[in-house]
Amino acid sequence: MGTGYVIAWQAMPPAACTVAEEGRINSLMSTVGKSTNIFWHECPVGKLERQKLLNQKGCVVWITGLSGAGKSTLACSVGRELHTRGKLSYILDGDNLRHGLNKDLGFKAEDRVENIRRVGEVGKLFADAGLICIASLISPYRRDRDACRSMLTDSNFIEARLFGDASYVFMNIPLEVCEKRDAKGLYKLARAGKIKGFTGIDDPYEPPMNCEIEIQQKDGVCPTPSAMAGQVVSYLEEKGFLEDQ
Ligand SMILES: Nc1ncnc2c1ncn2[C@@H]1O[C@H](COP(=O)(O)OS(=O)(=O)O)[C@@H](OP(=O)(O)O)[C@H]1O
């Protein structure tokens, strides 16, 4: 109702507005970042109704870890398992998003910050749509992950951290494991100085201090992808994200 009013106001000269109407319009108007004179448009179908339709709760599962830690593998296994259970999910994979939405971003600190912010915002939209959004990015900086967490106002943000061997100081052992895997040959290039600012080599990774799920090696062996996915899906189940709404 409010928005219809605003559209009508925009179509007519301001002089046609009464003082009361103008006051009401001003109270609806905001400035967010560089966006001035903007209005929130309330839509008739809300998150709760969409969740009912889908029989699930929208949320974001955020997978963070070094390159080669197994983030994409876990995201895909979780996505498959959820699909099998009739739950709608969508994967936001860092590498994939850099082919489109984030192709204007590189790997400098400020670009990574913007990358995480954007994916956080997209994740928020997916969660609002009622989907189980699986974000899979290195997301190396704690501050950015925390910002994403607070962007999702309710408890719909689950941070899953992936690393190699829990018995080590976590930055080193995971790096070794990841570097040994070197599925894309990037560590080799980074060690040779052909890639600058590679996470874990000459760019920092700050492990989370408040993650809900931790996946780690046991006796030097990584859990299988389906065991890792099981851990995440069980958590979603426990927290009621897969329940009929
Ligand atoms: N300098 C540097 N550092 C880290 N990673 C690099 C770099 N250059 C390219 N790549 C490739 O980009 C993938 C990581 O993209 P993300 O968007 O997840 O990174 S970040 O969250 O913005 O840090 C990452 O994918 P994953 O291996 O799946 O993590 C790499 O394939």
Ligand SMILES: Nc1ncnc2c1ncn2[C@@H]1O[C@H](COP(=O)(O)OP(=O)(O)O)[C@@H](O)[C@H]1O
């Ligand atoms: N649980 C696991 N056990 C053993 N190897 C794994 C596991 N998960 C992933 N891998 C392997 O590690 C490599 C990197 O996995 P990937 O999912 O691409 O990591 P990331 O997305 O973090 O870069 C791949 O070769 C993948 O097959």
